[in-house]
Amino acid sequence: MAAPTIAVRQAASGRSRGQRLSRTFRDYGSLLGLLILLFVMFLPFLIIAANAIKTPQEYAANGPLTLPAGLYLTGIENFWNRVDFTTMLINSTVISLSVAVLSMILSLLNGFAMGIGRIRGSVWLLVFFMIANMLPNEGIAYPLYYFAKFVHLYDTQLSVIIIFTVIQSAFGTYLISSVLRQFPREILDAAKVDGCNKLQLLIHIVVPVSRPSLSVFFAFSFIWTWNEFFLPLIMLVSNSKQTVPIAISVLQGQNFMDPTTTASSALLGVAPCILFFLLFQRSLTKGIVAGSVK
């Protein structure tokens, strides 16, 4: 008697892995409904992809709804060469990777001081970092633009890297310090007995133990920076310095952007993000929940 009850309970709570409830006709109906909804979610991407690989003639003759007759990559190639997409990919990668690494280090230092060190005023500092994290870019944009010109960092990737290292680490500080607050005290006591200094404690004990949280933050920091729009749009005016989203956006409406080229440009903007999504999927799912402060 007891065993089936537990199985049912586990299944009903959605936690079972092996045992499943029997399915009714209505269940299949719901699944079908969800599949249709998922298809609708993907439809914009599918339409863009289908038209990016059409020839301009095919598009002119058949319109946007037909499936492509073949794989015509010249449109994508043309856009790629025209905007020097390789450079955009390198720019975005350099900026996002630098920010992800630097903001992780900065968050770790802050989190170490506040979570392990529990320095006085930690709570208020955390409030300070959280509010800074939520502050709209518009509230800091003009002075940053003005200062950047003043110190000759305007239109350099370094300016964007510095700014986003700080902005992303606001969230990282919150995440890492709350994780380190739960750090097992026995390990700290052991480190103390062994005569460890703070730097050793940080590098040899805290970093290895908190690696999962650090990698979650790394994934988020990277993707957020890749997707940033307002500040990079202001800071990076030369085409050769722009990131992928900025370069593609500022080109919309140009003369050479016929419908199939525009579709190609959108596809090139979407493609790297799908790659990151697949790469970071595990970290993302964990982080969205922890990161619900952003």
Next chain:
Amino acid sequence: MISTEPKTRKTNSLDKGYWVFLLPGLILFILVIILPFLVTIGASFTKWNGVTTPRFIGLDNYANALNDAEFWASFTNNLKLMLAMVVLPTILGLLLAGLLFNLVAPRFGHRWASLFRAGFYLPQVMPVAIAGIVWGWILQPSGALNALLQTVGLGSIAHDWLGDPGTALLSIMGMMVWFQVGFPLVIFFTALQRADPTLAEAASLDGASPWQSFIHITVPQIRPEIFVVVLMTTIATLKVFGQIYVLTRGGPGTETLVPSYYVYQNFFQLAKVGYGSAIATVMAAIIIILAAVFISVQSRRDLSEDF
């Protein structure tokens, strides 16, 4: 005499002195966020074109904003956008999470639930400007939506969705529901894993329908997460910029103007830096108030969970 002091403290060296680690972060924060923000607030009390010396004019910019139709249009549009970015995604996310957690996961397995969850979340990893370009392509006069309407015989509805004052904002709202829904879904799905299933089971033993027990038992249990989602998406709504930049530039007229884009215009197109700063300050003030509410509720909850 003084030099002996560090030695006596050596055994406690891990107990204090962590301030040093906070210094780089704190200095960078002050330079990159706090100082520029204070300058923006300061500039909001001046008339400044970004080139000549700013001239102090007190609260004039704020007074002008109150009589500025574009200022009000931008915030009104923002309120309307909240329907598409806060209300609908929260409700849809709740329903989808409930369906995935209570039906798909137990009856078809976790793989299906994860697949759906990931699929609905996908738009969230895109730059919103790129998502805007994808939708702009579909919504253009000769685009996929109008072609589709013509094929199914609804050609009379087909028109320039983003160019028509009557449908420009609605089109952007439609896109934003699509863009946002994954965020509440993921948060709520995780929240449901935390919720106590025995309460819902007890309700169903008492004859409650799955729908009733979801609404009356499960939803109240995940109220904290609903609160987080509503607040976060509200803040996100205030920051809307990229999709407006690529799709409509605020037009036609002021139909799709939002505060963020209006600030951008004032800063970089109209050379009204002082006025733009005032609007930016208003935006920041709203967000700081929302953030303060969020933090105080959050910290009260942390306390109540500890005891």
